[in-house]
Amino acid sequence: MAESVPVCCPECRREHTYTPPVYQCDCGAPVVLPLRPDVPPTQVHHRTWDDSWVEVGCSACGTSVQWPQPELGCGCGTLLRLPVAPYAEHGGAGAPGPTAPEAQDASRVPPASTSGTAGRTSEATATGALEECAGKRPSRTRPSFQPVTIRTAQDARTAAAQYLRWLGFDAVRVTEKRAASGVDLRGGGIVAHVDPSTDPTGFGDVETLWLNGLNEEAGTACFSLAGYTREARMRADSLGVALFVLDLTGMPQAVNDPADDLIRSVC
Template identity: 95%
Template sequence: MAESVPVCCPECRREHTYTPPVYHCDCGAPVVLPLRRDVPPAQVHHRTWDDSWVEVGCSACGTSVQWPQPELGCGCGTLLRLPVAAHADHSGAGALGPAAPDASDTPDASRVPPASTSGAAGRTSEATATGALEECAGKRTSRTRPSFQPVTIRTAQDARTAAAQYLRWLGFDAVRVTEKRAASGVDLRGGGIVAHVDPSTDPTGFGDVETLWLNGLNEEAGTACFSLAGYTREARMRADSLGVALFVLDLTGMPQAVNDPADDLIRSVC
């Protein structure tokens, strides 16, 4: 089993524990990507597919294979990419320090665009979404679930499939995946939930979050958003005010909750 390592977010100074995923080489040996102790994690503001994969050689047979670059999403909205050494061993790595400062501009909270809906409507929407989730959760019976088995993401459709599989694992019934990008911005529907999946290399913005919320309001369903590149600060603040659950997907297909509504969504299901 891979050794967990502490990671410090440079933005909010929150301490996290990260466990590298375990892959399997074609030779059958388990491969744990060795995290470097001498290089701090880097903040990700713009994602490219090339930067999202790392080539690591198996220490058992020497074969080099491309694996998803280890990433960690902090609850403050910062996405961190963890540095990896060239050759894998079969153990974890040591502690990682604070990430190096990033020169990119970060939007200030004072520049957040005004909400297009009134406060009363926002509070009504939160009650509607919360009620839909609670009603849906109440229909499920308590059970012991197996561990979530993620889907490796290499295409946009893989990202939608991974998000749908996660929602089904949480217990939402009959989650359907759209074959093409829907004009409404809703990529997944079913079991009292609507979801948007953003597979782009840019952070998901304010407009995508609010459009998803409006769809959930119209359908009296809970809302969840999945992003490969994280979220802008405006999007996070708007999602918090509207009760939209935000998740970040890494390329292994494993979602991470990045706001309180996402944590509430996970806790609301058995």
Template identity: 55%
Template sequence: MAESVSVRCPTCRREHTYAPPSYPCACGAPVSLPLLSGGVPVRVEHRTWAGSWVPVRCASCGRLDEWPQPEFGCTCGTMVRVPVASPGTRPPSARQPGAGKPAAGRAEPAERPGAEPPSAPEAARPEQARAEQPRSEPTRAEPTRAEPPAAGSGTPPQPPPRTAGPAGSAGTPARRPAFRPVTIRTAQDAKTAAAQYLRWLGFSEVRIAGNRPASGVDLRGPEVVAHVDPTTTPTTLRDIETLWLNGLNESATAVCFSLAGYSHEARNRADELSLALFVLDLTGTPQPVNDPADELIRTIA
């Protein structure tokens, strides 16, 4: 797990404790984004596709992949991007996968460089040891290959993450599995990620509306209405007030999600209306940016 670092918002100069996310490499090892030592955080004003991804090398296998830039939303409404160190060279373990394992037929002669030639009975013993060694290694490796299926098939929390939220929204926060985000590459992905998060919080039957609904409500459930802003500009005051009126009309909780943060006026108005604001990074993980959002997580989760 990556260590937390102190990051200062370039707009309001507020300090935040930030831990970069980890992503699963194709080899199965977690890839932590290496933050640049002494790097200066920048404000995200205009988001581009090329600038939203950063190459990071896996420390285990040496594979170089592109992952979302580490970003977080400040409480002042600014979307802050944290610089990442450039990928280094492949580690020796990745360049030479078998460097740490001696060859099967070379270990025995190297252990006795000055020994006399063994007699016939003694010469048979190393051959028997070498013949038995390959059989013993697979027997130890087979249980390790069998462990993941056994753990996955017998663990009940993994299949029901969608149903555990609504059923245990009031009294089972400890049993709830970790939220599994959806990587955001399109506007529809942003709506899907926000809908999954609302279901994870405990709102049932959350549905995604069609493209550009006239009401401005992108997600709707029996007890919640939500607006998802996937654009590269901060969410405006008008969006916040429109969403609040929809929630008031339907007697539902109003929640807003944004990729680029919120304008200063929108943020202040949301605090006055007690409307929960979240920001979405490209991993699809919502982060609360105001007190109503924190309160929503505490009371429902």
């Protein structure tokens, strides 16, 4: 099982606890990314696809595969990339464990229960809030969220749509073409914007999304791969727009109070 490591945000000095995601090799064995707690995390100012993947080998079969680079979104808006031991250094080390009866498909979707998570001080994470709600309503069991590994912009929209459906929003659909309104997802009581670019989402996108939600009398949620500018976060907090950061495993993380409130409202 993956062990949690302490992470300190270099921007605000906030302390987090991060558990690396556990992936599944094609042979069925679990693979844990070997984090280096002795090396400080780096801030992601501009995301590139090449830098977003890391080579890690399977200890069971020796196969070397590229997996999403571990990342953590701090509550201050900083996106951190966590260092992983080079493949030659860790020798293809993966997490020992029993072989799964069936390997997952080629998309290598990681189990949601073992995905990387980060604790925000005095704030409930998306997963924590959902688990709390599930405990209050045992008669209504929510299946585990199965994220979609993100390699393309369409994958990002699909991952966000799947998450909203999992939260309980009905008839969430992905727009076929990027609309001028900036709304990429629509569902019962929700409109959402998905920013798959390598630059932080700006306040203009947040304001546009809020106006669309106001016009359609729906809640609003924004998903970003590269995080948000400080102005965007402040504007979202004042307008009540829920902000989520997507990592490349397709697992969203709430980064502001409206996002936590949105999660609780549908639990």
